[in-house]
Amino acid sequence: MIDTNKTTAAIVARCQELFDDLEFGSAREWKEAGPNRRVVAYMPIYVPRELIHAAGMLPLGILGGGENLEVIHGDAYYQSYICRIPRSTLELGVTGRLDFVDGFLFPSICDVIRNLSGIWKLLFPKVYVRYFDVPQNFDDEIGGRYYVQELTELREGLERLGGVRVTDEALRASTALYNENRRLIRELYAVRAEAPWLAPTSEVYLLLRAGMVLPVEEHSQLLRDYLAAVRAAPRPRRDNCRVVLNGVFCEQPPLNLIKAIEMSGCYVVDDDFTLVNRWLLDDVPLAGDPLRNLASAFLHRSAETSAKYQPDEAKKGKFLVDSVRSNGAEGVIFAAPSFCDPALLDRPMLESALDRVDVPHIGFKYAENSAQMQPVREQAGTFADSIKLWSAP
Amino acid sequence: MTVKIPTPSAPPSPHEAVKEASMLKQKEMIARNYELLTGTAENGRKVVSTFVPGNLNELVMCFDMLNNLPEINAIQNGMKKLSGGYIEEAEKRGHSEDVCTYVKADLGMMAKGNLAPNGKPLPRPDLLLLSYTGCFTFMKWFELLREQYKCPTVMLHVPYQGDGHATQNMRDYIVKQLKDEVIPALERASGVKFDIDRLREYLRESARAEDDLVRVLESAKRKPSPIDAYFGGVFYIGPIFTAFRGTPDATEYYRLLRAEVDERVRRGLGPVTPEGDMKSQRYRLVVEGPPNWTSFREFWKMFYDEGAVVVASSYTKVGGLYDRGFRHDPDHPLESLADYCLGVYTNHNLPQRVALLEQYMREYEADGLLINSIKSCNSFSAGQLMIMREIEKRTGKPGAFIETDLVDPRYFSAANVKNRLESYFQMIDQKRQTATAA
Ligand code: SF4
Numbered sequence: 069m070i071d072t073n074k075t076t077a078a079i080v081a082r083c084q085e086l087f088d089d090l091e092f093g094s095a096r097e098w099k100e101a102g103p104n105r106r107v108v109a110y111m112p113i114y115v116p117r118e119l120i121h122a123a124g125m126l127p128l129g130i131l132g133g134g135e136n137l138e139v140i141h142g143d144a145y146y147q148s149y150i151c152r153i154p155r156s157t158l159e160l161g162v163t164g165r166l167d168f169v170d171g172f173l174f175p176s177i178c179d180v181i182r183n184l185s186g187i188w189k190l191l192f193p194k195v196y197v198r199y200f201d202v203p204q205n206f207d208d209e210i211g212g213r214y215y216v217q218e219l220t221e222l223r224e225g226l227e228r229l230g231g232v233r234v235t236d237e238a239l240r241a242s243t244a245l246y247n248e249n250r251r252l253i254r255e256l257y258a259v260r261a262e263a264p265w266l267a268p269t270s271e272v273y274l275l276l277r278a279g280m281v282l283p284v285e286e287h288s289q290l291l292r293d294y295l296a297a298v299r300a301a302p303r304p305r306r307d308n309c310r311v312v313l314n315g316v317f318c319e320q321p322p323l324n325l326i327k328a329i330e331m332s333g334c335y336v337v338d339d340d341f342t343l344v345n346r347w348l349l350d351d352v353p354l355a356g357d358p359l360r361n362l363a364s365a366f367l368h369r370s371a372e373t374s375a376k377y378q379p380d381e382a383k384k385g386k387f388l389v390d391s392v393r394s395n396g397a398e399g400v401i402f403a404a405p406s407f408c409d410p411a412l413l414d415r416p417m418l419e420s421a422l423d424r425v426d427v428p429h430i431g432f433k434y435a436e437n438s439a440q441m442q443p444v445r446e447q448a449g450t451f452a453d454s455i456k457l458w459s460a461p
Numbered sequence: 462m463t464v465k466i467p468t469p470s471a472p473p474s475p476h477e478a479v480k481e482a483s484m485l486k487q488k489e490m491i492a493r494n495y496e497l498l499t500g501t502a503e504n505g506r507k508v509v510s511t512f513v514p515g516n517l518n519e520l521v522m523c524f525d526m527l528n529n530l531p532e533i534n535a536i537q538n539g540m541k542k543l544s545g546g547y548i549e550e551a552e553k554r555g556h557s558e559d560v561c562t563y564v565k566a567d568l569g570m571m572a573k574g575n576l577a578p579n580g581k582p583l584p585r586p587d588l589l590l591l592s593y594t595g596c597f598t599f600m601k602w603f604e605l606l607r608e609q610y611k612c613p614t615v616m617l618h619v620p621y622q623g624d625g626h627a628t629q630n631m632r633d634y635i636v637k638q639l640k641d642e643v644i645p646a647l648e649r650a651s652g653v654k655f656d657i658d659r660l661r662e663y664l665r666e667s668a669r670a671e672d673d674l675v676r677v678l679e680s681a682k683r684k685p686s687p688i689d690a691y692f693g694g695v696f697y698i699g700p701i702f703t704a705f706r707g708t709p710d711a712t713e714y715y716r717l718l719r720a721e722v723d724e725r726v727r728r729g730l731g732p733v734t735p736e737g738d739m740k741s742q743r744y745r746l747v748v749e750g751p752p753n754w755t756s757f758r759e760f761w762k763m764f765y766d767e768g769a770v771v772v773a774s775s776y777t778k779v780g781g782l783y784d785r786g787f788r789h790d791p792d793h794p795l796e797s798l799a800d801y802c803l804g805v806y807t808n809h810n811l812p813q814r815v816a817l818l819e820q821y822m823r824e825y826e827a828d829g830l831l832i833n834s835i836k837s838c839n840s841f842s843a844g845q846l847m848i849m850r851e852i853e854k855r856t857g858k859p860g861a862f863i864e865t866d867l868v869d870p871r872y873f874s875a876a877n878v879k880n881r882l883e884s885y886f887q888m889i890d891q892k893r894q895t896a897t898a899a
């Protein structure tokens with residue numbers, strides 16, 4: 069008998085509910101469910117959530133306020149030529165929607181998020197705020213050593229925040245849980261790349277977003293259920309082209325934009341949404357020093373994106389070309405938030421890498437609250453048509 | 462070249478000549494450097510390109526290499542009104558209108574022949590030294606340059622002072638990068654072996670000039686201020702922030718400058734402006750943010766015409782907070798370079814920046830804080846409205862916010878800026894009147 073809670077539609081509806089909830093009800097409930105529970109928020113791209121989990125805390129991904137949040141106060145903090153995610157995040161903060169958050173990590177992705185860490189310190193002095201700097205040097209003895217110490221400081225900070233000890237044992241157990249979560253997400257991506265009609269990106273995206281707010285154990289279960297559900301309920305295949313979506317690693321596009329791309333005839337077979345979910349490319353070893361293992365995974369086996377330096381010129385953009393090839397994509401859609409230096413400065417280099425191997429691409433900009441989808445539909449539709457035309461025998 | 466140096470027996474009108482002494486000296490230094498840079502085919506010198514904040518000039522000199530700073534080229538092009546065309550060229554080639562215009566001015570300049578201010582082409586760098594300090598865009602900028610030049614590139618990653626201080630871990634990380642990556646890369650590019658004693662010598666020289674610079678900057682605490690710490694300040698920091706720190710030339714420049722400023726103090730004079738000595742000083746301002754370069758003179762005039770003098774600025778600290786005590790230290794050469802990189806203004810977190818500006822407001826007895834918010838520069842600009850609120854709250858003095866760009870003339874609206882400034886000065890007047898009435 070089919071468990072109606074575990075159909076694709078039910079799972080997606082649950083994820084949609086979590087996605088729409090700008091009060092973060094599920095995280096609040098988690099916090100209230102036990103004494104001394106702490107919630108530690110983080111922004112894109114990557115923080116080692118294992119550490120937060122091992123401290124008995126809930127990691128909470130904040131990716132801005134999305135298309136439905138009315139930004140009233142946030143605009144008073146930012147000039148018009150700065151992207152929207154910091155202002156909507158501040159809006160969440162100053163309107164009390166994040167008043168249950170005990171700590172907030174701001175990763176080193178760009179100067180906007182970097183400076184937001186300072187604003188948060190000034191506005192919310194009771195919150196444990198940490199700018200999480202990661203190495204741009206990938207030698208174990210240089211960047212590795214630095215990073216292990218940064219992780220140690222983060223661990224100590226969390227210990228102080230929670231009045232707990234984060235033991236190596238707990239860290240190994242948390243790493244195992246996140247390994248499993250990442251495995252499931254890799255599986256989900258593989259299923260989508262294999263048969264994108266089974267797992268549309270608008271659904272995959274909502275599942276990823278659920279991982280921002282749910283405890284990892286629950287999220288992994290949701291992923292398992294979704295994978296089982298899509299395999300059990302075949303969906304019709306369309307004559308869509310296959311594209312990789314790039315540039316959506318920080319400020320998020322509206323859900324409607326993802327739907328518009330799909331509706332215009334494109335199957336998204338890879339993307340850089342919520343990279344924190346897939347940042348570490350394979351399982352982090354459990355034996356040995358857990359911080360060193362996390363550091364080593366970061367240095368040698370982590371995703372590539374604009375915020376990370378590529379020391380080897382010959383490899384610039386290779387990850388994207390590889391993704392196109394391994395996922396059987398026929399083109400790339402660059403979508404970047406307006407005023408996003410990291411995405412927009414990287415784009416010409418990625419475009420050159422694609423041009424060298426004749427992969428077609430288009431690009432546009434968005435804001436998390438963009439409402440007009442017609443231009444996107446037209447652009448993506450024309451792109452899909454032209455790909456089909458080129459690939460016609 | 463003869464340069465008149467002021468002596469007490471050399472009045473009555475020494476200050477024009479005095480002004481010229483340091484200005485001529487600087488002009489000559491810059492011209493000579495560009496001649497060297499554009500003459501590498503003949504002089505055989507190797508070239509390293511690197512960024513201004515936290516630059517390692519003394520280290521570069523240890524390898525007999527020349528230092529080419531793309532931001533300075535962009536500024537030169539901005540002042541010569543060439544940058545607008547370069548930016549358009551870069552945008553035509555696919556660069557977004559949204560991103561930092563320094564990058565586009567540089568890439569556009571390359572596309573159009575890469576001509577230095579002396580009209581001769583700049584050389585290809587032998588090494589890109591990506592000193593990643595205080596600005597994310599630097600990383601992309603040099604990845605873009607590397608794509609064009611296909612030359613060796615070495616990264617020096619300087620962590621940000623997220624918690625408001627540098628840690629030992631940060632220092633160790635930088636020193637290790639210097640030892641294991643940067644120095645070997647410079648050795649390879651130059652063929653010169655590293656000699657730490659040579660570095661010590663240069664650092665000693667730097668510290669001498671740094672003492673004099675601080676004396677000059679702090680002269681603005683006087684009333685009237687003998688300098689403008691923003692419009693004049695950007696010239697004063699030129700040598701020490703760029704390819705001259707650690708050279709006897711820079712030491713000499715600051716000795717001259719200091720003598721000139723001391724002389725102005727003695728004579729009770731205000732700053733020198735393009736239209737002569739500034740007479741009345743009605744408003745004392747602290748300025749946050751870089752200036753606009755494409756209409757620099759026009760911008761400055763809006764201040765001195767109204768009797769507004771800038772007594773302290775944050776932009777003149779992007780190459781180091783010498784006025785807060787930092788000195789290059791020959792006894793701890795690599796550690797001192799690490800501290801230097803860590804300590805530049807844009808590597809300070811927002812609460813530190815607020816605290817510094819607040820101190821400036823008080824120490825320099827300023828009437829207000831003016832923020833020139835630069836469209837290009839997220840490193841400076843993201844958070845400036847918060848900075849303004851905090852300063853207003855903490856000091857009770859009014860703040861003002863104007864928006865321009867560094868080198869993109871499309872974003873300098875003279876009428877808007879002028880209006881904004883005029884109403885700001887009126888606001889300061891009103892505040893004063895209310896204070897007097899109370
Ligand atoms: S959208 Fe881009 S510029 Fe804005 S905070 Fe994110 S990475 Fe930075």
Ligand code: SF4
Nearest residue numbers: 561596598838839840
């Ligand atoms: S973003 Fe600012 S600091 Fe960075 S290169 Fe541009 S102007 Fe300079």
